[in-house]
Amino acid sequence: MQLALFLIFGGLAVAGALNLLLQRHPINSALSLVVVMMSLAVLYWSLGAEFLAASQVIVYSGAIMVFFVFVIMLLNAGEEERTTGSRAAYLVGFPGAAAIFCLLSFVFLSERKALGYTNIGGYLNHVTSNISEISTILFTKLLLPFEVTSILILVAILGAVVLARKEQ
Amino acid sequence: MLPQVPIAAYLILAAVLFSTGVAAFLIKRNLITIFMSIELMLNAVNLTFVAFAHMWHQVSGQIFVFFVMVVAAAEAAVGLAIIIAIFRTRETLNVDQIDLMKS
Numbered sequence: 001m002q003l004a005l006f007l008i009f010g011g012l013a014v015a016g017a018l019n020l021l022l023q024r025h026p027i028n029s030a031l032s033l034v035v036v037m038m039s040l041a042v043l044y045w046s047l048g049a050e051f052l053a054a055s056q057v058i059v060y061s062g063a064i065m066v067f068f069v070f071v072i073m074l075l076n077a078g079e080e081e082r083t084t085g086s087r088a089a090y091l092v093g094f095p096g097a098a099a100i101f102c103l104l105s106f107v108f109l110s111e112r113k114a115l116g117y118t119n120i121g122g123y124l125n126h127v128t129s130n131i132s133e134i135s136t137i138l139f140t141k142l143l144l145p146f147e148v149t150s151i152l153i154l155v156a157i158l159g160a161v162v163l164a165r166k167e168q
Numbered sequence: 169m170l171p172q173v174p175i176a177a178y179l180i181l182a183a184v185l186f187s188t189g190v191a192a193f194l195i196k197r198n199l200i201t202i203f204m205s206i207e208l209m210l211n212a213v214n215l216t217f218v219a220f221a222h223m224w225h226q227v228s229g230q231i232f233v234f235f236v237m238v239v240a241a242a243e244a245a246v247g248l249a250i251i252i253a254i255f256r257t258r259e260t261l262n263v264d265q266i267d268l269m270k271s
Contacts, residue, residue: 003171010181017188017208026200033204036185040211043178047222049230052214059237064207064244071248072200075255080198083264093194101187108179115179117172118222125225133227134234142231149238156242163249 002120005046009039024079030068037061048122051131178219185212199251199261203244210240 016035023029037060045053108115124133138146189212192205214233221229251261258266 002173006173006177006181010177013181014184014188017185017192020201020204020208021188021192021195026198026204029201029204033208036208037211040215043181043215044218047178047218049218049221049233052218052230052233055234055237059241060207060211064241067244067248068200068204071251075200075252075261077198077200077261080196080201080262083197083262086195086197086264089195089197093191096194097187097191100190101183104183104186105180108176108183112174112176115175116223117174118178118219119172122222123225124227130227130230134231137227137231138234145235149235152242153238156245160245160249163246164252 002046002118005042005120009042012036012039013043026072026077026080027069030065030072033068034061034065037065046120047118048120048124048130051134175219175223179216182212182215182219185209185215197262197264199254199263199266202263203247203251207240207244210236 013036016032016039019032020029020036023032037056041053041056041061044050044056122130124130186209189205189209192208193202196202196205214236217229217233217236221227254266255261258268260266
């Protein structure tokens with residue numbers, strides 16, 4: 001079950017990410033990013049993070065991607081054109097990304113034994129529910145960072161309104 | 169016994185997504201697509217947080233993912249407002265033509 005979920009949705013996530021890279025029109029890239037985020041939500045659920053799976057669907061796929069699609073439609077963005085800058089970026093971009101991937105996968109594979117295996121659903125130490133544990137820590141030990149995020153969101157909303165306002 | 173998946177497989181999937189995001193960030197010429205590849209990199213890092221939270225049977229990794237989501241939402245709002253402001257003045261989304269700060 002875990003293996004089937006991992007293979008199906010992991011493959012879907014990689015396909016969506018590659019489609020984001022290969023598509024020329026930004027709206028196609030945005031829709032393939034929605035596929036990536038939905039399949040990551042399923043993977044979070046299979047790792048025992050039900051709250052994060054739900055908030056991934058609501059926050060990322062629901063709010064942020066709708067925002068992206070809205071801006072693409074608003075600006076009426078067309079296909080990106082090939083320029084001399086893109087040729088230089090190809091020369092740097094693919095080797096750089098391959099180097100990062102090789103480094104990360106070397107570290108993960110060499111620590112493969114110590115990392116262990118997954119069980120579907122997951123289980124926390126001495127805890128009945130995932131969501132109650134998250135909310136207990138969030139509203140006791142991490143109350144100050146949680147309140148600071150609300151200020152951050154407020155400042156971001158004000159900044160967005162000021163930046164996108166039409167000049168008189 | 170059900171077939172189990174090693175945690176290293178999840179981490180390598182996250183590495184694939186992250187390096188795809190890096191490649192898209194460097195190769196794409198459209199400002200909005202570059203912004204989307206940043207979101208892809210944030211999502212890849214979130215997957216490693218959840219995998220490590222699963223490994224240690226602790227909830228701290230999941231709480232950190234929650235904070236990353238909040239910061240990503242704030243960043244998306246401000247970044248897209250900046251993109252709209254740039255498009256108003258320069259009438260383009262191509263990063264090769266947005267070189268105002270280049271001397």
